[in-house]
Amino acid sequence: MRYWNEHFECMSRDEMKVLQSRRLQKLVDRVYNRVPHYRAKMMEAGVEPGDIKSVEDIVKLPFTTKQDMRDTYPFGMFAVDMDEITRIHASSGTTGKQTVVGYTARDIDNWAECMARSLVGAGASRKSMVHVAYGYGLFTGGLGVHYGAEKMGCAVIPVSSGNTARQITILKDFKPDILCCTPSYALYLAEELYASGCSLDDINLKAGVFGAEPWSEEMRKEIEEKLGLKAIDIYGLSEIMGPAVSCECLEQKGMHIQEDHFLIEIIDPETGEHVPEGELGEVVFTTLTKEGFPLIRYRTRDISCIDTSQCACGRTTARMMKLCGRTDDMLIIRGVNVFPSQIESVLLELGETAPHYLIIVDRVGNHDTIEVQVEMTESFFSDSVKYIESLEHRIKSKLDSVLGLNVRVRLVEPKTLARSEGKAKRVIDKRKM
Amino acid sequence: MGVRQISVFLENKAGRLSDVTKVLGDNNVDISALSIADTAHFGILRLIVNNPDLAEKVLKENGYTVSISNVIAIAIDDNPGALAKALEVLTDEDITIEYIYAFTGKTENKALVVLKVEDIDKATALLRSRNIRVLDDSEVYSL
């Protein structure tokens, strides 16, 4: 099975735009009439449903943020009566109130559809046995995968999270071919598997669909080696739907967005303007088909970029690249937006592992300066002064061109950069001190 | 083949060298030769020790970035012109010397010189063919 729904996954970009435009019009009409909060926001912005004729008109609409959800807690942004809601999920906010979302029966079905497409993209088929180790409950992970796999006709094992010994027994005895959980739990499972005396021969995993937390390419490599599978990145957030808003195919070159359901924009988090394709910015989603809890231009605070070229897998849907952090991490240096993850990926390109680094931003006179301190690692180190100097130079010129800034690079000894609770501090912004 | 030399990455900060020698001393590693190549920002400390494996292990445990490279150690007469003669043998054959450092005092009437070249085997054979004494690694570690 190559695609779950070839029609929507492989339609031409033009057709997709027409479809999205039609769905956007309907959506705007619906929220204007059914969600007082949205009507007020639109009136304030001086825009009416009639002003929205195509996807390009989306820029006329105001953004939605987490604050809107706090203001309308718990159900104020639902667009249907409660008797049409068949499911409620909630995410515990790290700051402030939890976010409550509601789904109609059709929303649940669309979600399962997106998940089925994602699982097929990851190599699953009707014959697959899908081990779901995401938590079941208010969190969208477990039930999100569950409904999609069930819709496909897979044999679903709803293990949920926790009880690792039992998870390992299931991996060994039932031999599922698809594992769904967070990437860090996948690594933990692998370690526990080996610790219990098992080897790769005892399990039969072909693909893992991992998400709900950020993870690096390095981690991907490690999981793939340890579990002998293809590690597929899946993206989603409960405000928009849950997992399967986008998901990688086996090419692993970006996550295909289910664009008939979700309209993506990438904006400059400072100005709110669209950035050119391929440039990093904040991911903004509009839920084109959602009935229960539709959102217009929801600012996710996630940083990524998109590629709308056709993927080698044949799908035409736009792909969003692995998340590069959160808008909260963004630095503005001489008017340029800088994300720590950009520095990390430059370093990763140059060595086998990304070393620890520290970004020091300062202001000398009216001039912002950026220095990047990079810890020397085994894979970077050589006995030759010339080699190290050229390494320093290569890091600098790569950073200069990626960031568009004049960066000072300094190689420092390992462990000189402070770490708190195992996590390194990445940025010191002296301008604020 | 050749002698195993320990290289350590150091920032140019006061006290770093003595920190390294303290770690080695605490673990009973004897340093028989030492040199530093440095730039404005960093330096590479190069060491010949009696137990390179142990030195590597304890330095890594103490958070240093360490690499091991192979070098040649030769013994030459401790008099003017002896070093020039030895180096000539190599330059005549287009063998590039990446770096060189000397240490004295442990072998009677001989100066010991560490050479870093690309092709150690070739250089060793060449030097020996001209009667220049190339030390075996075990000989160096027991200095």
Ligand SMILES: [Zn+2]
């Ligand atoms: Zn693809």
